[in-house]
Every structure is written in C-alpha cells, then in structure tokens.
Amino acid sequence: MSQSTPQRNLVIFLTFLRLGCIAFGGPAAHLVLFFQYFVKQEKWITENEYSHLLALAQILPGPTSSQLGMAIGFQLNRYQGACFAWLGFTLPSALLMCAAAILSLKLSDQLSTLFFHVIQLIVLAVVAWAFWQMMRSFCKTKFQYLVMLLAAFFIYFFQFSLNQVLVILAATVIGLVLSSNNLHNKKPNIAEPVPPIHNNLSLNTGGNTHTSWLWLLAFISPFFVLPFFDIQHSNILAFSLESFYRTASLVFGGGHIILPFLHQDFVSTGLISNENFDLGYALAQLMPGPLFSFATYLGTLLPMTDVPILNASLATLAIYFPSFLLLFGLLPYWNKLMKYPMLFGTLKIINAAVVGLLLCLLFQMSQKYIIQWTDFIFVAVVIALLRSKLPVWFSLISNFIGYYAFLTFLPF
Template sequence: MSASAAPDTLPRPPAWHIFLVFLRLGLTSFGGPAAHLGYFRQEFVARRRWLAEQTYADLVAMCQFLPGPSSSQVGLAIGLIRGGYGGAAAAWLGFTLPSALLLMAVALSVLEDAHWLSGEVVHGLKIVAVAIVAQAVWGMARTLCRGPLRLLIMLLAALAAWQVQGSLVQLGVIALAGVAGRLLLHGPQIALQERLPLVVSRRTGRFCLALFFVLLAGIPLLAAFHPAAWLQQVNIFYRVGSLVFGGGHVVLPLLQTELVPTGWVDKDVFLAGYGAAQAVPGPLFTLAAYLGVVMPAWPNGVAGGLLCLLAIFAPSFLLVTGLLPFWDGVRRRGAMQAVLAGVNAAVVGLLLAALYQPVWTSAIFDARDLLIALTAFVALVWRKWPSWAVVLLGVLAASLPWPF
C-alpha cells in the first residue's frame, strides 16, 4: 500500500480483513478508552491511512457527544465507513470478542481466582498505555491545536478535567469548547479533502435514531408489565448503554448500583468480575458478558452473557448508524467547522487529562516505570516501531528484574 495514497481512494477492505485488524486491536488494546483511541489513530490514520487525521478527529468528536463506549463507537464508525454494515459488525466483533470471551471464561471458572494475569504483565501493559496515549495526544495536538486560541482551549479543557472528575464535566467542557470555537475560531471554511462514503442512507439513519428512542422508552414499559427475567435484563443493560456518558470507568459502578442491591448479582461475584475487567484488553463494557453468565436465573450462562452483551452495545449501533449519514454534511459547514475546531481542541485536552488520570497515576510509580514509558514513547513517535512490538517489549521490560 502506498504511504501517499489518499484515504478516500483506497479500495474497500472485505469484512474478514476488517475483523482481523480489529481482532488484533482487541487482543492488545489495554489501558481504557483513551488508550484505545491512541491505538486506533496509530492503526487507521498513521499506518493504514484508512482515514485522514481531520476525519478521525471529527469521528472522535461525534462519539464524545454520544452516550456509551466512545472508543467502541469510533471503531464501529470506522468499520461502517470502510466496509458498510458488514464492516461495522466485523469491527465490533473483532474488538469486543477477546475481552468478552475472557470475561465469560472467568465467570464460568472459579471466580475468586479471576485475576489470571500476573501483576507484572498487567503493570507492563499499563506502562505501555501511557506511551500510547501520549503518542495520540502528541500527534493530535500537532494537527488540531495549531495557534494560541486552540492551544488555550486544549489547556483549559485539560485543567477542567483534572480538577473536576465526572462524565457531565466532560460534556460541559465539550459544549463550552464548541461555543468558544464558534465565537473565536470563525474563519474561511476548510475544504475537506476526504468525503465520508454514504454507506447509510438518511432514511435508514432516521429510522435508527427513532428506534433508539422507541426502545429506550418502550422496553421499560414492557418490563413493568412482563416480569420475565430476560426482559428485565435487557431493560437494565439497554438503559445503561443508552444513558452512560464517560465510558467504561463510569459504567462499572453504575452496573453495580443496578445489579447488586437488587439481588441480580452477589457483591463478591460482581467485584471479582470488576477486577477481571480491569485486566483484560478491549472495552470495559464487555463486563456485561460476565454479568450475564453469573445471573442466578435463566437466561444465564453463555446465553445470558450474549444477551446482556448485545443489549448494552445495541444503543451504540443505533446511534452511530443513525448519526453518521448526517455527519459529513454537518462537518462541512463553516459554522460547524468552527464548532468542531473548538471541540477537537477540547478532546485533545481531555485526552491529556486522561493521560495523567487514570493512565499515568495507575502505571508510573518509580524511575524504572518512567524510563520504560519514555523509551516506548520514543520508539512509537520517532523510531516508528509498530505498537505490537512496543507492547511486547514494554511488558518484557516490566517483568524482568532491574538493579534499581
């Protein structure tokens, strides 16, 4: 593949190829949503050139506005753009399958031994995640934070996210950045070179958006009149997937509130899955598969795991498919480009904040950790090593004994 090929001129990859690409990411993408976005950028913007930098940033901005797992939604959007409906399904399945299967295996095994990865391996993966997120911040900032005003928006967004935690704060920061962009960054309209393929018709998009709201209102009504366990489970997981902003770190405590006090899942069993979810790659929303397996009544086991997994991700399918056919036209308007300029700068700021908390604070404890992270960052940014090689060497360096 030519490194100079434009993303919109590349041939559409088959669904199986998209599946294999995302499967590798699903097996290696440790570190949470911020790290996932870094892995995606490295894979699809820098390496494969499936998307231009600006288009990728606009997709990230779109998904930041949506409830649910933002990194999985970005992956869905990339799969949909490059491979249609089959590509979207392949992207989701590839990225989700490894962690879902691992967590279902943990649920079917002795749960008190769910921490199946050694501490050194997990710690090494967290250190590499620092370098991955730092690489994403570095690369996106160079493109999206040019000029003093965008740099200021980025820094203020990072400062706000550092000082006050919570998904509502992130939404407020993004909204304010959009307003600031509209007021301060207006200028000539940018001629975007890459046009998103219209793989979804506007009629289908409207239908998906309407179906999202119909299910959000209708499933609780059905569950109120029909006590079937499967419907109650779908109600809980679809509602959580529809209303959670802030990604996986927010969905875990919310699921605990929904399931433990009501007796759906034992507290100790839930905490075992909570710990296992932190140790596996891929999206944290796959904890739903674990919880579906350990439910006390049918549907449980593998059937329950699949049901809860599909229910929590269904809103993301509907929202991404519903918004994408309108997104290309929206982002080409001069006013919206100014809004997105502010939003994209704020997104970089939020990633910068995530680089410190929780990515840095959960991984860098001493000079050795810092040295490994810096070496990994240099290997990624300046030496252009593939991310899988950096992951393997980072884990190896963290696992070996050091003299200090």
C-alpha cells in the same frame, strides 16, 4: 462491487473479518489499513470519499476505526453493508476477549497478588502513554490545557455518578459559545481543518433527511427515558446495558477514554473486581481489532443473565449500538454539516475535557498501584518501549515476564 446483494454482503463480511484478524496497533493503524486496502488496493471507494467518511467517524462519539469501517460498509451496500462490516471487523477481538474472560473466571483464584500487581502496572503504563498521545493531539492552546486540568480537578474532588457526564456537557456548551464567538468575530482558528467539499462526491448517504431523523431520535431517547427508573439498584442487566450505551455515546478521542466511565460504573459499584478489570484491559491491548472489545470481556463477567456468552453478546451490541444510530442518522446531513466549522471547534473543547478524565484516572491509578520505587522505573520502561517501533504485544508480554520474575526472585 458488482455482485448481488447476498454475495456483496458476504464479500464485505469476509473482507472485514480478514482485516479484523490482522488489525493490531490501535485506531491509527486501523485507519491506515483501511486506506491502503479500500482506496489504494481494491479501489472500492475514492480518496475523497474516504476523507469525508473519516471526518464523520472522527467527529462522532464512539470507536473511530469501527465507525469508519461501518461507514465504508454503508458506502458499499447501505445498511446491510454497515452491519456486515461491523460484524466482520469486531468478531475476532470479541471472541478472543470472551474466551479470555471465561478463562480468567476459572483461573483468577489461582493467580497471585503479585501477578495482578504487575498487570496493574502494565495498565498504568498503557494509560499514561495514551494520555500523553491524546494530550499532544487534542491540547494545542493554553485554554485547552486549562479545560483539561479543570475537568480532571472536578472529577477527582467531586465524585458522584453523573460527574463525567456533566464534564462532557459543560465542555460542549463552552465549545459552542467559543466557536460561535470566534466565527462572529471572524476568527475561525478554533476550528479543525475539514476536508474540502466536492460537488461530485458520490457518498451513499442512505436516502433523504425525511426519515433519518428517526435514527437520531432513537439515539437520544434512552437519555430521557432511563433516568426515570432506578435501574442501578433494581436490575443489573438494565444498568449494565445503559452503562455501555451511555459510555459509547459520550466518549470522544479513542478507545482508551472508555476506561474511566466503565471503571466508575462497574468497579466502583463492586460488580467487577479491580483486578479482573485491569486484567481485561491489559489483554485488550494484545488483541487485534477495536479496543471497544473490552466491553465484551466485561459483559462476560457481569451477572446480567446466567449465560456468560449471552452477556458478552449483549454488552458488545450495547456499546456499538449508538454508533449505528448516529451514523445512519447523520450520513444524509453530512455534506451540509461539513460546512459548519463551529461543529469542529466544539469538538476541540470536548476532546480537551475527555483528556482531563484520563488524567484524573491516571492520577488515581498511580496512587493505588505504585508501591515502591522499582514500580515507577518499571512503568517508565514500559512507556519507553511503547514509544518504540516494537510490536505492542511483544513489549507488554516481555515486560510483564521480566518484572514478575524480578519481584519473585528478588523481593523487597
């Protein structure tokens, strides 16, 4: 890219905007789309650069595909490139989810209980399918399965505001101890394979490490400052923004894992109804772009200010802000960090724990949503179609229409 800075930013924005409009299928499809376009088609980055940026995006908490897009934008035009890449890729889904939330506010009173029941079963099927995929990807050993089950057990039986945070912190400590012991005993099997280090790698690391620590300091500051304020009871705006920020800072393994965090913060506290929450999550499956746009939907519904569009914008910025801080702070260190397999070994234990969070949510949802035997069969059919090669939007919409009609004309 040989254009001037404004022209380059415009090209980056329009490129990611176009990709954001066609990026259906979730993070896995997004990663393939980025590889085909930026590496194979345009050759703006090399395959080695892509693999290193992908490794960074995968090890950071938050939305993997969005963070990879930010990293590619940074590689193309530093900080401005990262911001314009994020804006272009996020804008289509954010606008659609904001519009869907405003529409749901106007129509929610007209929608029947049966409508929301079928939506809840759709969400249950999507979560079950996501759980199965994540379990197969992140649980490879008996110990990882044990961590998953213990995390689910703890969340289910010990329900308090910081239980999910404690699970993530405990998994981090366990992962560090196990990885350290394995490396000390020369058994590095716990570590994920990492891309090879290339001495001639031309990553745009954004300068030296003398200033990058400021980004990392900004990232951790809210966790030390906000606990001193009773924001949940005194200020809905502050509580909501803190929730989005905390959620994005702690979730690993994809967009689906934000569900238990946000459900606990907004549904359990009564700020958003369970029906509207499930409807938004179901709609998020149909949208192009990142699943984190679900935060845009929730922000539109939250009474943070008197302007729903402003609420949507604030929620969107809050849930993506940690990704910017971590990406800008860690890029200068990344080539060095790639040499430490203990980092990747710890991530394996954290991923097993977050699968446990999803397992607990799946069990809780099953208890509430499955009322009759046909519900169970319907969920199984939806999961089977999600496993097929049919488009996700087609599977979900056709199943919804079919089961809704079935329950309407053949009630039990």
